[in-house]
Amino acid sequence: MKEILMKDSKVMQTKLVLPLDTNNLGTMFGGRVLASIDEMAAIVSMKHSASTTVTASIDSVDFLSPVKVGDILSIEGLIAYTGRSSMEVYVRVIKEDWKTKERVTTTTSFVTMVAINEEGKTIEVPKIVPQSEEEKEIYESALKRKQQRI
Numbered sequence: 001m002k003e004i005l006m007k008d009s010k011v012m013q014t015k016l017v018l019p020l021d022t023n024n025l026g027t028m029f030g031g032r033v034l035a036s037i038d039e040m041a042a043i044v045s046m047k048h049s050a051s052t053t054v055t056a057s058i059d060s061v062d063f064l065s066p067v068k069v070g071d072i073l074s075i076e077g078l079i080a081y082t083g084r085s086s087m088e089v090y091v092r093v094i095k096e097d098w099k100t101k102e103r104v105t106t107t108t109s110f111v112t113m114v115a116i117n118e119e120g121k122t123i124e125v126p127k128i129v130p131q132s133e134e135e136k137e138i139y140e141s142a143l144k145r146k147q148q149r150i
Contacts, residue, residue: 002127010077011077012076013040048126071095078090081143083146085124087114089112089113
């Protein structure tokens, strides 16, 4: 089976937070953030597996700081770990103040996606290969989460 470098699985998306994305406090709805995370996990996993993928679980979502109207969001995703047909996708949401250029991580999440064929049967996915220290930490944390689930 083919192997893919972790850095080559990375996808980035940029969005502007608009009034319709926010609640009465002017902060972004958590559900909108979750939808963006799930969408990013789908994109990353489909590109990695070259197949249709479905969300199996969202293992964790940590909301670290609020997002406000006018913030620019950078949503980054990459494959953290691969099983036979499953992929754990690490998604990080970063807000940027376009005036000050300050960047702050607002949300992190781990989403498990599964590759399927046209009949809905699971299919094998390429293995992921971490290289940098940060990538190795992400990969090893995924192994720990997998062991905790077992």
